[in-house]
Amino acid sequence: MATQDASSPAATPATYESGTRMALRQLLRNRAAAIGLFGVLLIVLLAIFAPWIIPYDPTAIALSSKLQPPSFAHWLGTDHFGRDVLARMAYGARVSLTVGLSTVAFAALFGVPIGLLAGYVGGQLDNVLMRLMDAFLTFPPLLLGVAIVGLLGADLTTVTLALGIVQIPVLARVVRSSTLVVREETYITATRALGAGAWRLVSQHILRNILSPLVVQITIVFSAAIVAEASLSFLGLGVQPPTPSWGRDLSEARRFMVDAPWLFMAPTGFIIVSVMAINFMGDSLRDALDPRSWVRRAAPTKETADAPADR
Numbered sequence: 197m198a199t200q201d202a203s204s205p206a207a208t209p210a211t212y213e214s215g216t217r218m219a220l221r222q223l224l225r226n227r228a229a230a231i232g233l234f235g236v237l238l239i240v241l242l243a244i245f246a247p248w249i250i251p252y253d254p255t256a257i258a259l260s261s262k263l264q265p266p267s268f269a270h271w272l273g274t275d276h277f278g279r280d281v282l283a284r285m286a287y288g289a290r291v292s293l294t295v296g297l298s299t300v301a302f303a304a305l306f307g308v309p310i311g312l313l314a315g316y317v318g319g320q321l322d323n324v325l326m327r328l329m330d331a332f333l334t335f336p337p338l339l340l341g342v343a344i345v346g347l348l349g350a351d352l353t354t355v356t357l358a359l360g361i362v363q364i365p366v367l368a369r370v371v372r373s374s375t376l377v378v379r380e381e382t383y384i385t386a387t388r389a390l391g392a393g394a395w396r397l398v399s400q401h402i403l404r405n406i407l408s409p410l411v412v413q414i415t416i417v418f419s420a421a422i423v424a425e426a427s428l429s430f431l432g433l434g435v436q437p438p439t440p441s442w443g444r445d446l447s448e449a450r451r452f453m454v455d456a457p458w459l460f461m462a463p464t465g466f467i468i469v470s471v472m473a474i475n476f477m478g479d480s481l482r483d484a485l486d487p488r489s490w491v492r493r494a495a496p497t498k499e500t501a502d503a504p505a506d507r
Contacts, residue, residue: 229480235473239289239466246286254283255438263456273458275448281462288440288463292422292470295356299421300414302360303367308410310364311371312398316379326372329365337362337420338427345433352435359424363417370413374406381405408482415478419471426467442467 242249252270258278266273272281314325332340344358378384379402387401428434429443437444442463449459 226480226483228476229484232473232476232478232480235469236477239470239473240293242286243289243293246283246290250280250283250286252280252283254279254287254440263452265456266458272462273456275445275459276452276456281445281458284440284445285442285462285466288442288445289466289470291352291435291439291441292425292467295352295359295425296418296421296474298356299359299363300418302356303363303417304414307364307367308371308403311368312375312403314368315372315375316394316398316402318376322372326369329368332362332365333369338424341424341428342431342433345428350428350433350436352439355425355428355434358428359421362424363421366417367410367413370409371406374409375402378402378405412478412482415474415481419474422470422474423467426463 256279258274261270261274261278262276264270264274264278270280270282272285275281275284310325310329314322335343340362341355341358344361345354348354348357379397384397384401387397392401425434426441426443426446429441430447432444432447434443435441446460446463446467449456449463453460
């Protein structure tokens with residue numbers, strides 16, 4: 197009986213890699229992920245360690261130092277009250293990141309279960325839930341946020357609540373559409389035939405396989421919340437003085453765009469960098485969490501498949 201060469205491809209043991217490790221490897225190879233992670237970490241670290249990095253109080257008024265251009269003493273200059281602009285940007289980042297994270301958590305807490313329930317159960321329940329979500333989507337998001345803030349009052353909690361309510365229908369519709377696709381897959385039918393209950397199907401199979409579009413949408417909600425908070429503060433409906441806010445500083449900088457352009461450029465730059473970094477991270481996570489991209493990367497090329505085995 198012929199024995200098989202241990203070095204031949206057929207005798208080589210197959211190696212398997214966990215989904216988490218493959219996703220992490222895919223993420224580390226992505227340059228956009230590195231750029232996005234660097235931008236996000238820069239903003240987060242600046243916000244956390246602001247008291248130790250910047251020796252200025254963001255609310256302290258020093259009229260003798262007003263409208264100073266960027267220098268070694270004040271890296272981004274000072275505003276019309278003599279306040280350090282970099283200090284205000286760092287402490288304003290705390291507000292933006294807090295609003296962004298709270299908005300995502302609030303919207304996901306209600307939007308994801310609504311989308312899963314509507315997509316998995318379907319029928320009349322799906323129609324009722326989606327018509328309710330459509331009713332919220334008929335209003336422009338910023339206008340609805342302004343209405344809620346105007347009704348409940350302008351403070352950080354109200355802004356977060358308003359933005360979270362605005363984003364619930366967005367997450368619900370994304371989750372529902374992805375669930376409708378996944379629930380028809382063969383492995384879902386097979387798992388159901390083996391006796392798996394609805395909770396196990398939804399939590400262990402459906403939710404796990406819709407993470408890719410969900411993560412992307414969450415990053416979009418995060419960046420949209422930062423922009424919306426800045427917009428509300430720009431209109432005077434966000435966090436109130438003396439709390440630093442990128443949007444409020446942007447509003448106050450309009451009067452000095454010619455004489456002190458750094459006042460306008462600083463908050464604009466921080467908003468752009470934050471939004472772009474978060475979106476880069478979202479796109480990279482989408483690719484890393486998509487098993488189809490693992491298959492494309494792991495699939496051997498024609499030349500590799502046709503190459504003779506080493507002897």
